[in-house]
Amino acid sequence: KKTKKGRTVETSCTEMRYQLTLEAEKLKRVGKLRLGCPYAVVTATGGPHEGKEIGRTETIKDSLNPNWVKIIYIKSDESIFFPIRVAVYDDNPRREEHVLRGEANFEITELYQSPGHMQFEELANGALIRAHVEQSMLGNSIGKAILHFRALDVKNVEPGMLGLGRSDPFYELEKKNVDHKHGIVRWNVVYRSKYIE
Numbered sequence: 610k611k612t613k614k615g616r617t618v619e620t621s622c623t624e625m626r627y628q629l630t631l632e633a634e635k636l637k638r639v640g641k642l643r644l645g646c647p648y649a650v651v652t653a654t655g656g657p658h659e660g661k662e663i664g665r666t667e668t669i670k671d672s673l674n675p676n677w678v679k680i681i682y683i684k685s686d687e688s689i690f691f692p693i694r695v696a697v698y699d700d701n702p703r704r705e706e707h708v709l710r711g712e713a714n715f716e717i718t719e720l721y722q723s724p725g726h727m728q729f730e731e732l733a734n735g736a737l738i739r740a741h742v743e744q745s746m747l748g749n750s751i752g753k754a755i756l757h758f759r760a761l762d763v764k765n766v767e768p769g770m771l772g773l774g775r776s777d778p779f780y781e782l783e784k785k786n787v788d789h790k791h792g793i794v795r796w797n798v799v800y801r802s803k804y805i806e
């Protein structure tokens with residue numbers, strides 16, 4: 610089949626479940642004193658699920674380059690045209706309606722068959738939205754891992770005006786994704802801890 614962009618992608622009649630992860634770069638500030646607290650909403654823009662919200666990410670505070678951890682699951686047949694819109698908003702509790710900071714459009718099968726299973730769209734204001742998708746295992750099996758981390762002598766990067774400030778450290782776990790066909794290696798954040806005050 611051909612997508613709206615005129616590209617030909619391989620199709621089959623096998624249902625697959627995908628894991629979609631998102632990130633953005635160079636978002637614009639939402640005010641002189643606010644970087645903004647971005648989150649993303651994924652909506653189907655065509656096919657049998659047109660108009661349905663597929664999922665949304667967590668909010669990341671004070672960031673212009675958010676790398677969201679939340680995985681959005683999408684179940685679809687490869688032969689079905691499944692376009693999505695990724696809209697990035699500012700989570701501002703002082704506003705009833707959250708401000709749209711940018712949006713991008715992707716098609717799931719085309720995205721999965723792209724090099725590195727990844728695409729990005731550059732916005733008119735210079736910001737960028739990147740989407741990465743990989744095949745997810747079907748079923749409800751859930752594994753468990755018990756890990757213990759300890760950090761000593763962590764450098765204080767926020768001393769404050771009088772040197773009395775203190776950093777709020779956190780840690781991230783990343784998963785290595787390899788596209789052997791195109792020789793692309795990428796590390797994706799799969800877990801981010803709470804800030805340790």
